[in-house]
Amino acid sequence: MIAYFARRSAYMALILILSSIAIFYSLRFAPGDPTGTSLNPLTIASVRQHIRHELGLDRPVYRQYFDYVGNVFQGDLGHSLVTGASIGELLKTHGKNSLILGFTALALSYLIAVPLGVLAAVKRNSWLDQLSMGGAVLGMGIPNFWLALLLVWLFSLQLGWLPSAGCCSVSQLILPAVVLAAEGTAVTMRMVRASMLEQLNQEFVRTLRAKGLPEWQIVGRHVLRNALIPVISLTGLRLGWIVGYTLIVETIFQRPGVGFLRVDSVLRRDYPVAQFFALLLVFFVVSANWLAEIGYGLANPRIRRA
Amino acid sequence: MSAYPEERVAWEQQVERLRQERPTPLRDAWYLLSRNKLALVGSLLALFFALVGLFAPMLEPHSPARQDLFNTFERPFHSWHHVLGTDQLGRDVFSRLLEGIRISMGVGLLTTLAVLVVGTVAGMVAGYYRGWIDTVINGFVEMVWGFPLILVAVIIAGAIGPGLTAVIAAVAFINWAGFARIVRGEVLALREKEFVAGARALGKGDVEIMVKHLLPNVIGSALVMGSYYVAVAIIVEAGLSFIGLGAQPPTASLGQMVADGRNYLQLDHWIATVPGITIVLVVLSLNLLGDGLRDVLDPRLKRER
Amino acid sequence: MREGETVALVGESGCGKTMTALSILKLVPDPPAKITGGEILLAGRDVLRIDEREMRSLRGDRVAMVFQEPLTSLDPVFTVGDQLVEVVLAHRGTSEVEARALALEVLNEVQMPSAERRLKAYPHELSCGLRQRVMIAMALILDPMLLIADEPTTALDVTIQAQILDLIRVEQERRKLAVLLITHNLAVVRQIAERVAVMYAGEIVEAAPTDEIFENPRHPYTQGLLRSTPTLDEQREYLVDIPGRVPDLRLPPPACLFAPRCSFALARCWQQQPQLADDSAGHLLRCWNPQQFAAIERTEAYDAER
Numbered sequence: 001m002i003a004y005f006a007r008r009s010a011y012m013a014l015i016l017i018l019s020s021i022a023i024f025y026s027l028r029f030a031p032g033d034p035t036g037t038s039l040n041p042l043t044i045a046s047v048r049q050h051i052r053h054e055l056g057l058d059r060p061v062y063r064q065y066f067d068y069v070g071n072v073f074q075g076d077l078g079h080s081l082v083t084g085a086s087i088g089e090l091l092k093t094h095g096k097n098s099l100i101l102g103f104t105a106l107a108l109s110y111l112i113a114v115p116l117g118v119l120a121a122v123k124r125n126s127w128l129d130q131l132s133m134g135g136a137v138l139g140m141g142i143p144n145f146w147l148a149l150l151l152v153w154l155f156s157l158q159l160g161w162l163p164s165a166g167c168c169s170v171s172q173l174i175l176p177a178v179v180l181a182a183e184g185t186a187v188t189m190r191m192v193r194a195s196m197l198e199q200l201n202q203e204f205v206r207t208l209r210a211k212g213l214p215e216w217q218i219v220g221r222h223v224l225r226n227a228l229i230p231v232i233s234l235t236g237l238r239l240g241w242i243v244g245y246t247l248i249v250e251t252i253f254q255r256p257g258v259g260f261l262r263v264d265s266v267l268r269r270d271y272p273v274a275q276f277f278a279l280l281l282v283f284f285v286v287s288a289n290w291l292a293e294i295g296y297g298l299a300n301p302r303i304r305r306a
Numbered sequence: 307m308s309a310y311p312e313e314r315v316a317w318e319q320q321v322e323r324l325r326q327e328r329p330t331p332l333r334d335a336w337y338l339l340s341r342n343k344l345a346l347v348g349s350l351l352a353l354f355f356a357l358v359g360l361f362a363p364m365l366e367p368h369s370p371a372r373q374d375l376f377n378t379f380e381r382p383f384h385s386w387h388h389v390l391g392t393d394q395l396g397r398d399v400f401s402r403l404l405e406g407i408r409i410s411m412g413v414g415l416l417t418t419l420a421v422l423v424v425g426t427v428a429g430m431v432a433g434y435y436r437g438w439i440d441t442v443i444n445g446f447v448e449m450v451w452g453f454p455l456i457l458v459a460v461i462i463a464g465a466i467g468p469g470l471t472a473v474i475a476a477v478a479f480i481n482w483a484g485f486a487r488i489v490r491g492e493v494l495a496l497r498e499k500e501f502v503a504g505a506r507a508l509g510k511g512d513v514e515i516m517v518k519h520l521l522p523n524v525i526g527s528a529l530v531m532g533s534y535y536v537a538v539a540i541i542v543e544a545g546l547s548f549i550g551l552g553a554q555p556p557t558a559s560l561g562q563m564v565a566d567g568r569n570y571l572q573l574d575h576w577i578a579t580v581p582g583i584t585i586v587l588v589v590l591s592l593n594l595l596g597d598g599l600r601d602v603l604d605p606r607l608k609r610e611r
Numbered sequence: 612m613r614e615g616e617t618v619a620l621v622g623e624s625g626c627g628k629t630m631t632a633l634s635i636l637k638l639v640p641d642p643p644a645k646i647t648g649g650e651i652l653l654a655g656r657d658v659l660r661i662d663e664r665e666m667r668s669l670r671g672d673r674v675a676m677v678f679q680e681p682l683t684s685l686d687p688v689f690t691v692g693d694q695l696v697e698v699v700l701a702h703r704g705t706s707e708v709e710a711r712a713l714a715l716e717v718l719n720e721v722q723m724p725s726a727e728r729r730l731k732a733y734p735h736e737l738s739c740g741l742r743q744r745v746m747i748a749m750a751l752i753l754d755p756m757l758l759i760a761d762e763p764t765t766a767l768d769v770t771i772q773a774q775i776l777d778l779i780r781v782e783q784e785r786r787k788l789a790v791l792l793i794t795h796n797l798a799v800v801r802q803i804a805e806r807v808a809v810m811y812a813g814e815i816v817e818a819a820p821t822d823e824i825f826e827n828p829r830h831p832y833t834q835g836l837l838r839s840t841p842t843l844d845e846q847r848e849y850l851v852d853i854p855g856r857v858p859d860l861r862l863p864p865p866a867c868l869f870a871p872r873c874s875f876a877l878a879r880c881w882q883q884q885p886q887l888a889d890d891s892a893g894h895l896l897r898c899w900n901p902q903q904f905a906a907i908e909r910t911e912a913y914d915a916e917r
Contacts, residue, residue, distance in 0.1 A: 015449045026465030137597075141590035143541045145548045146564060146582040153571050203683040209638055210678075211698045211749070212670030222686050229688070237452055244454025251549045263549055266464035278461050282453075289452035301688055301733045311878040313865045324862055 004297050012290045019282045023275050024065050068275075080265075080273045087276050090261065095280075097167055098250070098257035102242055104173060105180035109238070113185045114228075117192025121200065121227075122219060132189060139186030144245055148179045148252045165254040176253045180245055184238045191234055195227040202226070229299050236292025240285040342601055348594020352533075355588050358404060359411035366401040371556040373397055379574050393566060393577045397558075406560035406581055409553060410588060413470060413543050414536040417477045422532045425485025426524065430516050432486065433493030443486065451483040455542045460551060468551040470559075473543045481535050488531060489524050496520055526603035533596035537589045544585050560585050612806075614756070615787040617780075619794060619804035619821075621836070623857060627813035628793045632759045635791075636674060637666050654756070672702045675750035679762040681742035685734040691718075691745050692730030698752055717748045721778055740771035744778065751782060758783075759791045764799060776803055797840050801825065806893075809833050812858055812868040815887060818895040829894070829901035831873045837904070867899065875900045 079086055120129040142150075155175065156164035163172050199205070200223055208218045246259035254260070258277055265274035297303045358365070367389075374396030382391035382399070390399040432443035459476035466472060496502065497520075505515050546552035547561030555562060560581040567578030612618050620628050633639045635651055637658060651658040653674065661669070670676075678684040686694060695714035699705060705713075711730070718726035721744045734742055743763060750758055760779065764772040780803050783790050792804060800807055801821065808818040809832065817830040828834045835853040855872035864870050867880040879899050887897045 011445075011448055018449075023461060026461065137590065137593055141537070141593055142586050143544050143561075143589065145545055145561070146585060149564065149568060149571065149578060149582065153575075157572060203678065203680060204686045206638065207676075207678060207684045207746075208686070210636060210670055210676040211701065212667045212672060213697065213701050214667065217697075217701070222689070225688050226686070240452050240454045240457075244456035245545075247456055247460055248545045248549055262460060263551065266460060267468070267550065274464050278457075278464070281457055285453060285457065299688075302735050311881045313881040314870070317862075317865055317881075318871075320862055321859070324859070 004303060005294065008290055008293050012286050015286050016283060019286075020069070020279050021065065023278045023282070024068065080270055087272060090273065091258075091276075091280075094256055094258050094261055097255055098246055098259060100168075101173065101176055101180065101250070101255065101257060102239075102246060104177040105184070105242055106239065108177055109181040109185040109188060112181075113188035114192055114231075117189045118196055118219075118224065118227075120189070121193045121196030124197070129193075133193070136186040136189045139182050140190075142182070144179050144183060145248055145252055147182055148175070148249065151175050151179060167255045167257075172253075172255075176249050176255060179252075180242060180249045183245070184242060188231065188234065188238060192227065192231055195230055196223060199223045199227045229296065232299055233292050233296045235295070236289035239288035239292075243281055243285050243288075342598055345594050345598025345601065348591045349598055351587065351591035352595045355407055355591065356411050356415065359408040362404040362408035366398075366404050368398040368401045370397065370402045370405040370558045379570075381574075382576050382580070390580055391576055393563075394570065394574075399563075399577065399580055402558035402563055403560075403581060403584060405558040406563055407584065407588070409470070409557070409559050410540045410543060410585070413474060413477075414540040414592075417474050418481065418532055418536045418539055421478060421482045421535070422485055422528055425482035426489050426528050428482065429486035429489025429491075430493050430520060430524065433490040434497060434512065434516055434520070440490075444490065447483045447486045447490070450480055451487060453480050455480050455538065456545060459542060459546050463546070463551040468554060470543070470553050470557070473539075473546055473552055476542070477539050481539070484535065485528055485531060488527050492524050492527060493520055496523060526599075530596050530600045530603065533592050533599060537592040537596070540585070540589055540592070612757070612789050612791065614789055615783065616806065617783060617790040617792060617804045618806045618808060619792045619800040620808050620810060621794060621797065621800055622810035623795060625857060626810045628795075628810055629761055630813075631810070632676065632761050632791065632793055635757075635759060636670050636676060637661075637663075638670075638676075668702065671698050671750075671755075672753045673755050674757045674759065675753075675755040676759040676761065677743075677746045677750050677763050680766050681739065681746050682734060684746065685742065687734055689733075690730065691732050691734065691737070695730075695745075695749055695752060698749055702753055713752060714748075717752045718745075721745075721748045721751075721782075723748070739767055740774065743767065743771075743775055747775070747778060747782070751786070751788075754786060755788070757789045757791065759793070761793045762795070763792075765794070765796070772799070779803065797836065808895075809836070812860065812863070814868060814897065815895070816869065816897045818887075820893060823892075823894055826904075827894075828904050829890075829896050830869075830898050831875055831900075831902060832869050834902065834904050867897075873900075875902055 080090070116128075116132045120132045123129055152164045152175065155162045162175055163169075164175070166172050200219075205218060205223065208222055243259075246257065247263055248259070249255075250257040250260040251263050258280065261273060262277045262281065264270075265277065367387075374392065376396065377388070377392055378394055378396045380388050380392040380396075382389065384391070388398050388400065390403065392398055393402070428443050428447075432440040432447075455476055458480055459473055462475050462479070463469070463472035466475070501519060502515060505519060543552055543559065544561030544564070547559040548565045550565070553559035553562050555566075563581035564578045564585075567575070567581070570577055620631065622628050630639065630644065634646055635653070635658065637646070639646055646659060649659070653669075658666075685691075692711065692714055695717070696707065696710040699710040699713055700707065703710075714730060715726055718729060723729055723741060723744050729737070729741070729745075734745070737745065747763075758779075763779070764775050767775060776799060779790060779792075782788060790803075792799070794800060804821050806818065806820050807824045808815050809824070809830065810816065811832050817824070817828065817833045819827075824833065825837065828837055832853070835851075839851045839853065841850060853872055858864055858868060858871065864881070866882055866884045867873075867876070870876045870880045873880065877900050883899070885897045885899050887895050889895050
């Protein structure tokens, strides 16, 4: 167990370091910089040069990198080159919004996927099974931006039940969370069903029946526990994809969140914001995967007590 | 010593007949495929879209980028000139749709094909040789595998500028790991089996073993994953184009078209719904194809082993 | 079967021994199999008429079963102790503490070293032999009247095999337990069975007390089985086999199922199905043309023929 833990942690650290370097460099790789997008295009070259020097943009890239890392560890996350706002502040407000959205979506997807997946497996080939699996295939197929448009059209424009954009009330959370949860729910549901079916075919189920245990105990206690173990590793992946899709969903629903910042800052070449939040998201994804792997190791006694 | 009554003769004839009716793998595949009608439909649809994408330039009645500001917002099915109507700039929706399908299928299929090859080779090499090569390759796989494609695409778009290239690069960067992972796992299991040791004992070279023995067993899973991954690539490309980081106007990516039409949902909805439904159909068909492939290849694989 | 009697059910792989055993507990997997008729009498009652609820109370309590592969037959995510306790809790309304005490007691009885510690172990942490002891403990914990052991030693080393067989014999004497032992290993049968039933292609073809079967087998199949077991005190050149293969039951022979492979088949054997008849002193036989068994001369002739 310790070895497993150590190995995964080493990977995590390695990825983070490499990613930070990659992100840092890649942003400065492309032509153009903030002075191009945020200043008046008629600014004289010498003034532009002066501003570049002020912002430290004319120094060698690796120096900029180390300075940046140093600053981050001292708590100075920098400022937006475009708006001047403190990134720390941005993190607090936008980060909170994204976290709420993300976790709501995650919770929603598991609350729906696990029970449905289990029921679909237990009542295999019943109408419930066909319907859920059909829904799952559809959920995997509809791109979330289109689903968003569809739901907005239905619930906002036609029925007027829910708002179509903005933040931060509960009613404004519903549509984005549903859209964000859709794909994950579909995939998780299929996985749960497949895992349950596999476990139901295992030999130990026969032993349990021979012991005279009631069926609900066999399925609910034994089969479910075994079946959910691989699903735990999946959670890391799910979280990662939710992070990814947040970029799109927040942009569509105009929620001021981390994803929206990311997209926006890339389009405006706002280096500090872009790189910080890129790194933050990468960190989040890697941690989620790491936690999922640790969780898997804890849940599976064969690894826990190797 | 033993008797040979007619009952025995009759029985032995029946057994012989039963034995000769043994089904071939091809019949098995056909049987399975025909039972799963949905997968069949999906496969045909996917094929259809691929062909459409391939021949799009020849099928387009107009240039997708041609604007006709006197003819904006024409409704679909009103004239043969613009079968699916025009958008807010007077561009022919049908032509743009074809172009969009071409882009989606092109990006999806080609990149995934390349990635499949790279990933499968990497997985086989890693699983077969083990040792340091496995550690290196697997290290990369583990690092890259959990990343959401969209995030990477946005980051790359930040680096090299928005556009299809960013999407392609992101797909190339991330998706190979999925193939490598699966293939490596299968090779690890397969190499323990006797036929590998047997082949080695016969003096066959490593490459020959990998190509002739391991590859056929592994290609099935790779293809199943491949169809799902094409769908994923298409969704990501569409999504990215939608928020403006993918294909840039006037290129008619399906995602771009939906973005264009998003403001006109109340009255002129077809600008967004036509490409939207098309994306759904394309992705759905690919998913169904993947499911169908899995059903066909799985039991056969199990029997072959 | 009589109380306290050990009966062995012998036959090739796939001849239906496991299915027969599962039928006693009505554990036949449906689909793909189904019980269509007949009767199974347990302490005077026809099992096939008992409803599922009552069956469940019988399983594990009055009739218990032990399977071949202890690793896959035990739930990997629950401890040994948990799995023992749950049988008790399912059938008796005792408290958990009492159940645990009972578990410890039965583990000691099956001679599990460091039983106290093992209660907290997971199945994968024990060796094969110990796991099988756990299975036996689990079966005996509620003091059943019948123990069905489906190839309990096939997956074990020869030395462990002897220990497990000993254990079964000891327990049987102590608890007046009836044991139905399913195996394809004739040596095992010789060691602990009092009566033997030989199965072929789903039918019992011969049944008799153990000594009788080994000294005076009448059915050609039984004779073939005995002859094909190599022993150390014979001089052989070739291994003896029974020519042919088990019939495909989609198209069984029209009368006696063994006829195609029998060297003594008469015309009658192809025309009329032999029934199981009691010829004398508890020796059941299903054959139209039983033969006298002469082991040694036959084998020399066999060698000469080859």
